[in-house]
Amino acid sequence: MSNERIDIPDYSSLFAEERYIQQRENKKQFEAPCSDEAKAEALAYSKSAEYLEKNFERKAVVINPHKACQPLGAVMAALGFEKTLPFVHGSQGCNSYFRSHLSRHFKEPTPAVSSSMTEDAAVFGGMSNMIDGLQNAVALYKPEMVAVCTTCMAEVIGDDLSAFIGNARQKGAISEDFPVTFANTPSFIGSHITGYDSMIRNILAQLFERSGQAAAPGTGEEGEKLNVLLGFEPYTGNFAEIRKILNAFDTKYTILGDHSGNYDSPANGEYEYYYGGTKLADVPKAANALGSLVLQKYTLKKTQDYISGTWKQQVASLSTPLGVKATDKLIETISELTGLPVPESLKEERGRVVDAYADSHPYLHGKRVALAGDPDLLLGLIGFCLEVGIEPVHILCSNGDVEFDDKKWKAEVEELLASSPYGSEAKVYVGKDLWHLRSLLLNDPVDLVIGSSHVKFAAKDAEVPLVRVGFPIFDRHHMHRNPIIGYQGALNLLTLIVNIVLEQLDNNPSGLVDLVR
Amino acid sequence: MEPIRKEEIDDQACGSLAPKSKPCPRPKPGEAAGGCSFDGAQITLLPIMDAAHLVHGPVACAGNSWESRGSLSSGPSLSQYGFATDLTNNDIIFGGERKLKDSIDYIAGRFAPPAIFVYATCVTALIGEDMDAVCKEASERLGIPVVPVNSPGFVGSKNLGNRLAGDALLQYVIGTGEPELEASMGVNLIGEYNIAGEMWDIEKLMNQAGITLLSRITGDARYKEITWAHRAKANMVVCSRALLGLAKQMESKYGIPYFEGSFYGAKETTYSLRQMAFLLNDREMERRVDRLTEREESRLSHDLRPYRKILKGKKAVLYTGGVKSWSVISALKELGIQVVGVGTNKSSDEDVQRIADRVSDDTEYIPEGGASRIIKTVRERKADIMIAGGRNMYVAMKEQIPFVDINQERHKAYAGYEGLLRLAKELVDSIANPIWKLASSPAPWDKEGSYDR
Numbered sequence: 001m002s003n004e005r006i007d008i009p010d011y012s013s014l015f016a017e018e019r020y021i022q023q024r025e026n027k028k029q030f031e032a033p034c035s036d037e038a039k040a041e042a043l044a045y046s047k048s049a050e051y052l053e054k055n056f057e058r059k060a061v062v063i064n065p066h067k068a069c070q071p072l073g074a075v076m077a078a079l080g081f082e083k084t085l086p087f088v089h090g091s092q093g094c095n096s097y098f099r100s101h102l103s104r105h106f107k108e109p110t111p112a113v114s115s116s117m118t119e120d121a122a123v124f125g126g127m128s129n130m131i132d133g134l135q136n137a138v139a140l141y142k143p144e145m146v147a148v149c150t151t152c153m154a155e156v157i158g159d160d161l162s163a164f165i166g167n168a169r170q171k172g173a174i175s176e177d178f179p180v181t182f183a184n185t186p187s188f189i190g191s192h193i194t195g196y197d198s199m200i201r202n203i204l205a206q207l208f209e210r211s212g213q214a215a216a217p218g219t220g221e222e223g224e225k226l227n228v229l230l231g232f233e234p235y236t237g238n239f240a241e242i243r244k245i246l247n248a249f250d251t252k253y254t255i256l257g258d259h260s261g262n263y264d265s266p267a268n269g270e271y272e273y274y275y276g277g278t279k280l281a282d283v284p285k286a287a288n289a290l291g292s293l294v295l296q297k298y299t300l301k302k303t304q305d306y307i308s309g310t311w312k313q314q315v316a317s318l319s320t321p322l323g324v325k326a327t328d329k330l331i332e333t334i335s336e337l338t339g340l341p342v343p344e345s346l347k348e349e350r351g352r353v354v355d356a357y358a359d360s361h362p363y364l365h366g367k368r369v370a371l372a373g374d375p376d377l378l379l380g381l382i383g384f385c386l387e388v389g390i391e392p393v394h395i396l397c398s399n400g401d402v403e404f405d406d407k408k409w410k411a412e413v414e415e416l417l418a419s420s421p422y423g424s425e426a427k428v429y430v431g432k433d434l435w436h437l438r439s440l441l442l443n444d445p446v447d448l449v450i451g452s453s454h455v456k457f458a459a460k461d462a463e464v465p466l467v468r469v470g471f472p473i474f475d476r477h478h479m480h481r482n483p484i485i486g487y488q489g490a491l492n493l494l495t496l497i498v499n500i501v502l503e504q505l506d507n508n509p510s511g512l513v514d515l516v517r
Numbered sequence: 518m519e520p521i522r523k524e525e526i527d528d529q530a531c532g533s534l535a536p537k538s539k540p541c542p543r544p545k546p547g548e549a550a551g552g553c554s555f556d557g558a559q560i561t562l563l564p565i566m567d568a569a570h571l572v573h574g575p576v577a578c579a580g581n582s583w584e585s586r587g588s589l590s591s592g593p594s595l596s597q598y599g600f601a602t603d604l605t606n607n608d609i610i611f612g613g614e615r616k617l618k619d620s621i622d623y624i625a626g627r628f629a630p631p632a633i634f635v636y637a638t639c640v641t642a643l644i645g646e647d648m649d650a651v652c653k654e655a656s657e658r659l660g661i662p663v664v665p666v667n668s669p670g671f672v673g674s675k676n677l678g679n680r681l682a683g684d685a686l687l688q689y690v691i692g693t694g695e696p697e698l699e700a701s702m703g704v705n706l707i708g709e710y711n712i713a714g715e716m717w718d719i720e721k722l723m724n725q726a727g728i729t730l731l732s733r734i735t736g737d738a739r740y741k742e743i744t745w746a747h748r749a750k751a752n753m754v755v756c757s758r759a760l761l762g763l764a765k766q767m768e769s770k771y772g773i774p775y776f777e778g779s780f781y782g783a784k785e786t787t788y789s790l791r792q793m794a795f796l797l798n799d800r801e802m803e804r805r806v807d808r809l810t811e812r813e814e815s816r817l818s819h820d821l822r823p824y825r826k827i828l829k830g831k832k833a834v835l836y837t838g839g840v841k842s843w844s845v846i847s848a849l850k851e852l853g854i855q856v857v858g859v860g861t862n863k864s865s866d867e868d869v870q871r872i873a874d875r876v877s878d879d880t881e882y883i884p885e886g887g888a889s890r891i892i893k894t895v896r897e898r899k900a901d902i903m904i905a906g907g908r909n910m911y912v913a914m915k916e917q918i919p920f921v922d923i924n925q926e927r928h929k930a931y932a933g934y935e936g937l938l939r940l941a942k943e944l945v946d947s948i949a950n951p952i953w954k955l956a957s958s959p960a961p962w963d964k965e966g967s968y969d970r
Binding site: 095113273 | 544545546547548549550551552553554555556571574575576577578579580581582583589591592597598599600601602603604605606608609616619620622623624627629638639640642643644669670671672673674675714717720721724889892909910911912914915916917928930956957
């Protein structure tokens with residue numbers, strides 16, 4: 001580098017310089033702004049209890065949404081399989097949103113294509129887009145399977161995917177035996193987790209059916225015992241963690257839907273388009289396993305029905321196993337399903353995490369938190385909070401209305417909260433947005449908010465530190481590479497949260513700083 | 518300034534008033550296409566910072582995109598809120614007009630914006646929502662402009678969306694207000710979105726030259742200033758392809774001459790400032806601009822010296838769209854960088870012509886999208902750096918190619934004289950960073966397996 005260092009600030013510091021501030025001040029005369037008093041008054045009102053009530057009466061408009069849509073989940077699901085190309089049938093922009101969204105979270109490229117439907121497709125249907133699209137995509141990106149999901153557009157005009165794919169085969173756009181799975185994933189129903197579920201279910205069903213075999217649970221010749229499904233998993237580190245746990249048991253297993261290869265690939269000089277993923281040939285074999293372990297039971301509703309119904313397998317369903325108790329449950333379940341004893345290494349690891357809990361608990365005890373996220377993640381987070389003495393206060397789940405068999409998510413959350421005195425203050429908000437959360441944070445203040453990057457603005461308004469957990473995390477790096485599940489994950493979560501609390505202590509207004517804590 | 522002759526108006530395919538020859542290029546099915554018209558319309562209008570922007574459609578069109586743009590605001594932040602009507606299954610069947618009306622009422626009542634922009638999406642366009650009528654009714658009832666933006670995703674590309682947003686401005690906004698101050702010398706900037714604060718650098722230069730910036734369309738704009746854009750003496754189109762149609766229509770409707778320019782690179786910046794002074798027809802101002810540009814250029818040339826030394830002869834592949842595809846070439850050339858490959862899939866014929874004027878004969882044109890195609894060029898031409906947008910960034914990282922982000926997520930302002938200096942530093946930092954050397958040298962146990970670079 002040159003010796004002549006010139007200070008080149010980025011925008012956050014550059015435009016804080018006096019000359020730019022002056023420029024902005026001068027500009028105010030053109031803006032006809034409200035008076036400072038009026039501004040302060042409006043701001044104060046937006047923070048008031050009266051407005052909280054009004055805000056919760058709001059029916060018409062969503063302000064600052066905290067969910068993504070079905071096809072985004074379907075794209076992630078497709079990337080969990082070997083050399084599988086996600087194909088978004090509909091208008092082109094949807095696909096580019098998904099690619100940006102997922103890439104910004106994982107800091108990795110997202111291979112996905114679109115059938116780029118336009119006005120003529122809106123009138124005549126998207127068949128020719130589908131046929132040309134399949135032909136081009138297979139020629140360009142050479143996948144071994146294509147997984148088609150739909151956008152609103154294709155769903156509103158009622159495109160018949162099954163017929164279109166059949167016609168594509170007839171016309172020779174793709175060969176007769178080339179696997180193409182599809183799932184109907186309109187954005188106006190459900191959320192990213194619903195779409196993930198539909199796509200995983202359909203991929204499993206399609207690969208199983210084309211193998212022509214009958215389900216025979218427990219007959220796996222190559223020793224398959226267990227299938228594991230992580231669901232809409234924003235943490236690639238969680239895949240490594242579940243592998244570590246299963247390897248410690250020394251059991252054979254198949255992870256169904258593993259996008260950690262695509263989203264944690266090495267930089268070795270050559271981009272390969274597809275990395276890792278569940279092998280297509282392993283799916284029919286997975287039907288012969290003893291049982292399946294599901295780590296996001298609210299996300300994977302249809303998939304569980306399929307596995308227990310068609311594959312006639314025993315399904316053990318958990319929510320994201322965060323914290324010691326939930327991991328205990330996970331370990332017990334694996335032990336039960338496989339009939340293997342709990343390995344020593346895990347017992348020891350557990351002990352170390354409990355020790356770490358003991359070290360940190362004085363700083364966490366009685367901290368009031370707000371939580372926002374997907375249904376299964378929230379169940380995990382609540383469990384974690386309760387076991388270290390953190391008190392959940394506001395629990396916000398935009399997409400928590402998914403029914404789960406005869407049991408609703410909200411009921412389970414409330415049951416979990418009722419099991420501990422630390423849960424007594426909590427209230428659960430289903431289907432609400434981040435503008436609701438802002439009102440809650442301002443009216444009933446908490447010490448911490450735990451949620452995605454999108455929660456940043458509400459947290460900033462309320463001057464509460466944000467602990468970034470979940471999806472999407474755009475503004476911090478590599479958090480998804482470290483696991484949050486299992487004992488190691490419990491330790492990581494603990495470290496993350498307690499250090500934010502300690503950081504706050506250093507910034508306290510009294511100016512007192514302790515060296516040792 | 519000689520007004521543009523009538524027959525010239527229709528000749529540019531995409532940005533023009535009535536595209537005769539060919540529409541914006543359609544994406545090919547089965548490729549990883551770019552953003553849609555809805556996205557394009559939002560890019561153009563979201564920088565109107567004090568307005569509310571309501572997405573009429575399923576929640577995710579807003580949910581996948583809100584608050585992720587780099588358009589900065591010097592004051593109001595209402596445009597950063599993600600408002601959506603959240604249409605669900607039943608609304609698709611029974612219609613969502615009621616929901617739209619209620620949403621508009623809520624926003625007007627609670628946030629008191631100077632205007633509300635309502636965006637159509639694929640869904641509302643397909644189920645035949647009469648958005649224009651709802652907006653008109655609401656506008657009359659509430660006494661604030663409620664502007665329908667009919668740019669659903671499926672009508673085409675991002676560029677078409679930019680243009681449709683321009684049409685909405687022309688139809689509903691421009692010409693509805695009068696400037697409070699005497700603005701006989703004002704210039705409008707069209708298509709500059711204040712990414713990373715670039716508009717502020719440009720504004721500063723214009724201030725120094727004594728050129729009044731009348732309306733910013735739309736970087737860091739306030740709704741009100743756009744209503745009086747028709748009182749300008751000249752228009753400058755910064756992002757050429759997208760909003761050229763707007764400038765052309767303003768010329769025919771209000772007689773405002775326009776020119777296309779850019780602020781990337783010292784030469785382009787100087788040209789743009791001179792052109793403004795020329796169109797304003799003010800000798801004194803032209804002299805001021807001459808003095809300013811001379812001073813800035815000589816200062817820049819001094820400051821750039823250490824960077825030029827490092828960058829001289831370096832090869833770059835540039836992959837971006839519209840005006841940037843040619844204007845950034847000028848900036849790079851000034852730094853001594855040779856552009857060996859340039860993406861043209863988002864460029865109009867005219868843009869391509871301008872690229873051709875600026876690059877050498879053996880520069881490769883990359884007509885189609887997709888990371889692999891770009892990477893191929895980087896490899897074949899042994900480029901030192903890749904300059905592109907966020908979706909291609911992570912592929913470059915995999916391939917161990919130094920990368921500078923030039924698109925909307927960038928955090929540094931590259932416009933104007935100071936901007937070029939920042940770009941130079943960014944390029945030098947990116948090329949010089951030790952990780953590239955680390956990445957491209959083999960691990961100690963793998964000595965023979967050295968990579969390309």
